[in-house]
Amino acid sequence: MKILVINAGSSSLKYQLIDMENETLLAKGLCERIGLDGKFTYKPLVEGKSKIDAVDVAMPTHAEAIQAVLNALIDPANGVVASMDEIDAVGHRVLHGGKAFTKSCLVDDACIAAIKKCIPLGPLHNPANLMGIDACTKCMPGKPQVAVFDTAFHMTMPPKAYTYAIPYEYYENDDVRRYGFHGTSHRYVSARCVELLGNPEHSKVICCHLGNGSSLSACVDGQCVDTTMGLGPLAGVPMGTRCGDIDGTIIEYLMGKHGYDIKEMMNILNKKSGVLGISGVSSDFRDLEAAASQGNERAQLALDKFNYEVRKDIGAYAAAMGGCDAIVFTAGVGENGADTRAHICEGLEYMGVKLDPAKNAQRADEHIISTDDSKVKVFVIATNEELMIARDTKAIAEAL
Ligand code: ADP
Numbered sequence: 001m002k003i004l005v006i007n008a009g010s011s012s013l014k015y016q017l018i019d020m021e022n023e024t025l026l027a028k029g030l031c032e033r034i035g036l037d038g039k040f041t042y043k044p045l046v047e048g049k050s051k052i053d054a055v056d057v058a059m060p061t062h063a064e065a066i067q068a069v070l071n072a073l074i075d076p077a078n079g080v081v082a083s084m085d086e087i088d089a090v091g092h093r094v095l096h097g098g099k100a101f102t103k104s105c106l107v108d109d110a111c112i113a114a115i116k117k118c119i120p121l122g123p124l125h126n127p128a129n130l131m132g133i134d135a136c137t138k139c140m141p142g143k144p145q146v147a148v149f150d151t152a153f154h155m156t157m158p159p160k161a162y163t164y165a166i167p168y169e170y171y172e173n174d175d176v177r178r179y180g181f182h183g184t185s186h187r188y189v190s191a192r193c194v195e196l197l198g199n200p201e202h203s204k205v206i207c208c209h210l211g212n213g214s215s216l217s218a219c220v221d222g223q224c225v226d227t228t229m230g231l232g233p234l235a236g237v238p239m240g241t242r243c244g245d246i247d248g249t250i251i252e253y254l255m256g257k258h259g260y261d262i263k264e265m266m267n268i269l270n271k272k273s274g275v276l277g278i279s280g281v282s283s284d285f286r287d288l289e290a291a292a293s294q295g296n297e298r299a300q301l302a303l304d305k306f307n308y309e310v311r312k313d314i315g316a317y318a319a320a321m322g323g324c325d326a327i328v329f330t331a332g333v334g335e336n337g338a339d340t341r342a343h344i345c346e347g348l349e350y351m352g353v354k355l356d357p358a359k360n361a362q363r364a365d366e367h368i369i370s371t372d373d374s375k376v377k378v379f380v381i382a383t384n385e386e387l388m389i390a391r392d393t394k395a396i397a398e399a400l
Contacts, residue, residue, distance in 0.1 A: 008132025
């Protein structure tokens with residue numbers, strides 16, 4: 001069975017074609033500047049096939065983008081399948097499933113209506129995800145499609161974790177609660193971690209997904225019991241450009257002082273804050289590390305703040321779970337930032353975390369970076385959201 005995985009944004013679309021026989025990647029790529037001047041990238045992973053690098057392709061809408069993907073995949077010279085019939089189903093990443101979705105679901109009229117209902121909760125992403133679904137319906141009529149939600153894994157949180165301390169009617173009437181994001185990544189790495197621990201009957205795992213956007217989750221026996229992001233992806237630890245948790249008073253104070261309207265204020269908190277906002281240098285951790293090593297104090301402060309908040313949340317989750325068997329680092333910073341991992345784990349020795357500096361400096365998709373005698377095991381596990389989406393899609397498509 002071959003599954004096409006789609007992650008549609010408002011003007012871009014990432015795709016992967018995965019052969020589920022042995023879970024191998026056949027091709028991947030990216031459509032950018034949809035609705036503008038359309039750029040198309042295609043990378044086949046089959047020997048002897050040539051890639052296409054950011055070439056101009058007219059993509060006024062997502063439908064032309066999907067058609068370009070299909071044309072490349074079935075191209076007689078450089079394609080990886082003989083025809084569209086070989087693609088069995090399509091899996092879509094969908095940001096917000098609200099309260100409605102606790103797991104992935106087959107795309108049908110009811111599912112589309114429910115995703116639409118969640119647009120107020122995910123106003124930037126859900127409409128784009130729907131455009132991806134719509135485009136596939138047009139280009140591949142009748143092909144089973146599955147929606148995999150970023151929020152679904154976190155729906156096992158207990159009420160004390162997801163309830164905000166504001167009047168309860170906002171939860172009851174307006175669905176205001178903690179949802180959490182990066183759920184597909186947390187699900188993948190937490191499950192892998194439990195496997196690497198030897199599938200114990202009980203496990204307490206803290207997952208640190210640290211990328212441009214960052215979130216932590218606390219997982220007991222494979223189920224999420226808390227996570228740092230909230231109603232939207234602005235909450236939790238500071239991120240590349242997002243502020244993470246702040247005091248709501250700041251919003252009123254700055255809007256009053258500078259006359260910002262709510263759009264300007266939210267743009268500052270989403271796009272101009274985080275480690276970029278503190279440093280004034282960059283949202284990229286490599287740039288921050290380079291600047292800090294040359295004595296830039298604000299770049300160092302941004303890194304210190306990030307590491308401190310992640311460390312604090314690890315402590316909070318150990319307290320929440322009454323212990324911790326393992327910590328997992330994943331995503332761009334978590335997988336590559338050895339210094340960041342070391343600094344985050346500094347001072348966690350009291351709870352049984354002992355990093356092995358030599359192991360931490362090594363690079364691998366999956367490895368243990370704690371010492372043999374560390375009570376808490378620390379892993380780096382490369383996340384694979386696309387594979388998780390493909391697995392869910394396969395399971396649902398096979399059951400049809
Ligand atoms: P996204 O949240 O957009 O999926 P990624 O998970 O790809 O982001 O993470 C991107 C971030 O990873 C970059 O902004 C960069 O800061 C960080 N990163 C990538 N490589 C390294 C590295 N070698 N050292 C430190 N940070 C890195």
